[in-house]
Amino acid sequence: xxxxxxxxxxxxxxxxxxxxxxxxxxxxxxxxxxxxxxxxxxxxxxxxxxxxxxxxxxxxxxxxxxxxxxxxxxxxxxxxxxxxxxxxxxxxxxxxxxxxxxxxxxxxxxxxxxxxxxxxxxxxxxxxxxxxxxxxxxxxxxxxxxxxxxxxxxxxxxxxxxxxxxxxxxxxxxxxxxxxxx
Amino acid sequence: xxxxxxxxxxxxxxxxxxxxxxxxxxxxxxxxxxxxxxxxxxxxxxxxxxxxxxxxxxxxxxxxxxxxxxxxxxxxxxxxxxxxxxxxxxxxxxxxxxxxxxxxxxxxxxxxxxxxxxxxxxxxxxxxxxxxxxxxxxxxxxxxxxxxxxxxxxxxxxxxxxxxxxxxxxxxxxxxxxxxxxxxxxxxxxxxxxxxxxxxxxxxxxxxxxxxxxxxxxxxxxxxxxxxxxxxxxxxxxxxxxxxxxxxxxxxxxxxxxxxxxxxxxxxxxxxxxxxxxxxxxxxxxxxxxxxxxxxxxxxxxxxxxxxxxxxxxxxxxxxxxxxxxxxxxxxxxxxxxxxxxxxxxxxx
Numbered sequence: 001x002x003x004x005x006x007x008x009x010x011x012x013x014x015x016x017x018x019x020x021x022x023x024x025x026x027x028x029x030x031x032x033x034x035x036x037x038x039x040x041x042x043x044x045x046x047x048x049x050x051x052x053x054x055x056x057x058x059x060x061x062x063x064x065x066x067x068x069x070x071x072x073x074x075x076x077x078x079x080x081x082x083x084x085x086x087x088x089x090x091x092x093x094x095x096x097x098x099x100x101x102x103x104x105x106x107x108x109x110x111x112x113x114x115x116x117x118x119x120x121x122x123x124x125x126x127x128x129x130x131x132x133x134x135x136x137x138x139x140x141x142x143x144x145x146x147x148x149x150x151x152x153x154x155x156x157x158x159x160x161x162x163x164x165x166x167x168x169x170x171x172x173x174x175x176x177x178x179x180x181x182x
Numbered sequence: 183x184x185x186x187x188x189x190x191x192x193x194x195x196x197x198x199x200x201x202x203x204x205x206x207x208x209x210x211x212x213x214x215x216x217x218x219x220x221x222x223x224x225x226x227x228x229x230x231x232x233x234x235x236x237x238x239x240x241x242x243x244x245x246x247x248x249x250x251x252x253x254x255x256x257x258x259x260x261x262x263x264x265x266x267x268x269x270x271x272x273x274x275x276x277x278x279x280x281x282x283x284x285x286x287x288x289x290x291x292x293x294x295x296x297x298x299x300x301x302x303x304x305x306x307x308x309x310x311x312x313x314x315x316x317x318x319x320x321x322x323x324x325x326x327x328x329x330x331x332x333x334x335x336x337x338x339x340x341x342x343x344x345x346x347x348x349x350x351x352x353x354x355x356x357x358x359x360x361x362x363x364x365x366x367x368x369x370x371x372x373x374x375x376x377x378x379x380x381x382x383x384x385x386x387x388x389x390x391x392x393x394x395x396x397x398x399x400x401x402x403x404x405x406x407x408x409x410x411x412x413x414x415x416x417x418x419x420x421x422x423x424x425x426x427x428x429x430x431x432x433x434x435x436x437x438x439x440x441x442x443x444x445x446x447x448x449x450x451x452x453x454x455x456x457x458x459x460x461x462x463x464x465x466x467x468x469x470x471x472x473x474x475x476x477x478x479x480x481x482x483x484x485x486x487x488x489x490x491x492x493x494x495x496x497x498x499x500x501x502x503x504x505x506x507x508x509x510x511x512x513x514x515x516x517x518x519x520x521x522x523x524x525x526x527x528x529x530x531x
Contacts (some may be wrong), residue, residue, distance in 0.1 A: 004211040035220070043228045054235055107224040 003029060010098060017095050018141045030097030036067050037100030044124075046104040047114070069096055072157040079153050080143050087143040095142065099134040102127060192363070201530035265489040266478050267308045268297035274318035274527065275317025275325065275351050289321035293328035295493040296340075300332035305491060306482040307339040308332060309474050310359060316351025319375070319426055328432060329358040339481050343474035344368045344465070349453055351526035354430060360481070364465040364475040365457035371459060373424040373434060375447035377419060377524050407430045426524055438463060 004023040009016055016023055042061050049059065070093060077089035089110045105127050113120025132154070139150040193202075237480070271292055278288030299305050310329070316322065332338050342359040343369050344352070349372035355363050356370075364370060384407060386393065393408035433447045438461060448462055459465040467473070472487075479488040 004214050005207065007214060008210045030346060039225070040221075043232075046232050047228060047235075053232065070406060104221050107221065107228050110228060111224070 014137070014141060017091055017138065022091065022094075026098075030094030033061060033097040033100040034066050034069065037061055037097075037103030039106040039131055040106035041065075044110040044113075047110040053107045068157075068161070069093065072096075075157045075160060076139075076153050079156060080145070083147055085143045091142055092139070095138040099131055099138060102134060103132045183195055209284060212296040213261040215335070249530050254370050261302045263489055264304055264306050264482075264484060265491045266475055266484070267279075267491050267493065269308060269310055269493045270354070271310055271312045271314050271325065271355065273314060275314055275321045275355075276427055277318065277321045277324070284414065287420060289317075289324040296325070299491075299493060300336035300338045302449045305338065306484060307341065307478040309471075309478050310342045310355065311345065311471060312348045312352050312356055313345035314352035314355075315347050316354070316372070316440050317525060318352075319524045319526055322351035322354050322526050323429075324346055326358050333358075333360070339478060339480045341445050343469075343472050344370055344456065344469050345471075349527075350374065351428070354433060354526050357434045359511050360435070361467070361474075361477060362465045363467050363469045363471075363477065364459060365470065366455065368456035368459075369453050370456060371448070371454035371464060372444070372527075374451035375423045375432060375524060377405075377432065381410065382407045383409055383454045396442050422524065426526075430526060434464075453503060 003025055006023050006029055009023050010029070012027070013171065017026070018169070025172055026155060038061065039058070042058055046053070050059055061171060073089050073093040073096060077087065077092060080087060108124045109127060134145060135154060136150045139153065140147065141151075145153075189274050239473055260433050269292065275292075276287055277290060296308065296310075297423040313523045329340050332340055339361075340354040342348075342362045344356065344362065345368065347369040348364070349370055351385065353370055353373060393406075395403050395406065395408070401415065404418065405411070427449075429451050431442060434440070434449065435442045435445045444463075450463065454464065456464065456468055458463055460468055467477070469477075475488065475490060476486045479486060
């Protein structure tokens with residue numbers, strides 16, 4: 001299988017992902033996108049000592065983010081299905097993986113940030129925003145929805161995650177009080 | 183002729199398009215491959231950078247091992263400048279079952295705080311802020327022993343300041359200190375031992391309750407609230423109290439450098455005001471807490487009004503506050519607790 005041809009196809013004719021029959025190798029490109037994209041993000045964070053070193057740390061990070069992306073795609077599809085919008089969650093998951101290729105730019109961005117922090121953070125913001133823009137475009141290709149709705153459904157899984165984290169924190173705090181004062 | 187040329191032209195066009203497509207694809211393929219190579223190179227550079235960073239960190243760690251506490255202290259702006267450590271001993275002293283580090287009366291917690299303070303290099307002297315009517319014998323002796331350890335092993339002077347009350351066990355702890363400061367009106371003294379038990383025999387008869395005790399020895403239920411105490415039992419307990427009393431006066435005599443007989447004269451259980459205590463030699467100076475801090479500072483060659491480090495931090499204080507607000511109090515359980523206990527405690531119930 002020639003991955004270059006698949007990438008060329010996707011770049012030249014992104015509407016391909018909206019079709020029922022996806023190009024062969026699309027899933028692999030998506031998965032590789034997750035791996036290399038988040039490896040770039042990991043490297044960026046690692047250069048600013050926000051991440052632990054070692055293979056285990058990389059693997060744990062990749063597994064967690066890919067799992068989160070999978071759950072994101074599932075929640076997103078669930079919400080849109082509840083709104084009677086037709087689409088395919090597997091395609092969303094792999095297409096989001098393709099959008100993650102942009103994150104490979106995080107490695108040079110890390111060096112730029114080291115050289116010039118202001119410019120570096122600006123480029124970081126641009127890369128992040130372009131990933132988001134790509135995802136909105138992907139969503140609009142797969143589901144017949146407006147930009148606002150796409151932004152909304154993209155935020156919902158993040159909000160759900162934050163809500164879960166907050167809920168867990170509150171529960172743990174209350175449990176701590178119970179443990180201390182009983 | 184024309185008819186023959188048309189298929190050739192079409193074939194030529196198809197070939198041209200195919201060639202153009204192939205060329206375009208080759209360019210695209212080259213671009214992708216270049217991108218991958220650049221990505222791999224940048225990853226390698228990043229890996230090289232991070233490994234160098236890790237190595238320098240390891241070297242720094244080898245030169246100086248920084249503990250998490252030190253790092254936190256450094257980040258929070260806490261310096262290692264010389265200071266006087268203050269430990270509060272408030273309330274009745276006992277060996278607390280609770281493990282709260284902010285418990286000011288749990289003997290293990292207080293002893294642990296004294297040990298930790300004494301072990302710190304920047305703490306030059308320790309001041310015990312005592313406001314306690316005493317407590318159980320074992321718990322008081324635990325703190326007393328920690329004070330002696332701080333003085334002898336770590337060579338740190340330990341001063342005491344008496345607040346409202348510092349009687350019996352509170353005084354026991356204070357007697358181990360190098361110097362005792364007290365307010366003129368502080369209640370202190372009450373040197374002695376007490377054991378307090380109840381007798382509910384009459385009450386139990388009234389409600390028709392009869393206790394059946396099966397025991398392995400005749401003294402196994404000594405101090406039982408269900409019957410009167412025998413003469414032998416009373417003598418046994420009195421001997422025990424006398425022995426504890428002897429330990430108390432020995433500690434006071436050693437700590438205050440007074441003859442045993444003189445201490446016995448003073449130690450009949452009476453309470454003194456701070457001024458009276460100073461007149462009889464149980465207290466060194468009258469003064470407030472700041473006086474005690476300043477005296478400790480001067481003893482170790484520091485200037486007056488030194489930096490003071492308290493044994494509890496702000497985080498612990500918040501939990502202490504919550505504990506006092508949410509935890510309720512145990513006055514009722516203490517009142518109902520009739521278990522006989524040997525105590526160095528001011529008896530004013």
